[in-house]
Amino acid sequence: MEIKFTPTTTPKAKPDETKLGFGEIFTDHMLIIEYTKGKGWHDARIVPYAPIALDPAAMCLHYGQEVFEGMKAYRAEDGRILLFRPQENFKRMNVSNDRLCIPQMDEQMMLESLVELLKVEKDWVPHLPGTSLYIRPFVIATEPKLGVKASDTYLYMVILSPVGAYYKEGINPVKIYVETNYVRAVRGGTGFAKVAGNYGVSLKAQVEAHEQNFTQVLWLDGVERKYIEEVGTMNVFFMIDDEVITPALLGSVLPGITRKSTIELLRSWGYTVTERKLSIQEVMDAARNGRLKEAFGTGTAAVVSPIGELKCEDEITIINDYQIGPVTQKLYDSLTGIQWGKTEDPFGWSYEVKVD
Ligand code: COI
DSSP: EEEEEEEEEEEOOOOOGGGGGGOOOOOEEEEEEEEEETTTTEEEEEEOOOOOOOOOTTHHHHHHHEEEEEEEEEOOOOOOEEEEEEHHHHHHHHHHHHHHTTOOOOOHHHHHHHHHHHHHHHGOOOOTOOEEEEEEEEEEOBBBOOOSSOEEEEEEEEEEEEEEEEESTTTOOOEEEOOOOOOOOOOTTTSSSSSSHHHHTTTTHHHHHTTTTEEEEEEETTSSSOOOOEEBBBBBEEEETTEEEEEOSSSSSSOOHHHHHHHHHHHHTTOOOEEEEEOOHHHHHHHHHHOOEEEEEEEETTEEEEEEEEEEETEEEEGGSOOOOOHHHHHHHHHHHTTTTTTTOOTTOOOEEEOO
């Protein structure tokens, strides 16, 4: 697919890399591809970053027909720009598209068009350790209609944002509140897809957790309110004795790419990793008996984030004395080592963006 390029006439100053937050600054250009029923995906273009015009009746605004992805471009020490398993994100986006009746996209075309955008924005990939260029591909339904149905028109867009750490804690342990009142997803719903609605419904719990000084909430299953699902923006792992346990993907948990990579890395090091139903009771019991050694979350934005404290109803448990555990640290070092091109990449996960 040909991509038309309109360069900006007003390039922005690059941000101070020592002060990067998360998703607050956007680059000079964005990618847009349109979809029209009967015509397919068409009119790919890279244009100056700017507000878009939407009909107030655009269906995404009323019925939440929207999907998105999150990925990062990393700057290696030698200047190369690397992506981490980008094909996995585009594969997942098509799974999300399918769940929300959005037409499938050619995954190769998504990757190639992202590479074109990154070539234009290459100077926006930051250089400081721990920084990266966050990539946000998304699709919105644009047909102006108030009847509830799948839209006949869509916009696929990619915007880019230079970022630092997602949590203010950085790699330091976060405090997590076990949510026993609200639920995020149920099997048969959209929990496994990356759709805006999953995050919208999570806000109330997040606000209440923040009010109590917790970083994020840990969601329990929506039916029995017993089994652990995921943390706000991360999948979650618990090391009980020598076994690393993570909730199985039964339809209500997001199949994270960092989650998948974590499982593959741990197994390659000889750890037993079990994907199964894990009740909060089992975790709290293990903590009481001194068997809960480490807990951590994984995600593109959050990378690997140790959990230092869990509050479940009236009980608070401190994990590993509020210190990052050895397994969590090794995972963080290995994943970030591969992502930033600092260490060997035995799995072939790195994808170099050839900018010249
Ligand atoms: C990601 O980890 O990329 C996410 O999508 C989490 C988030 C910022 C919504």
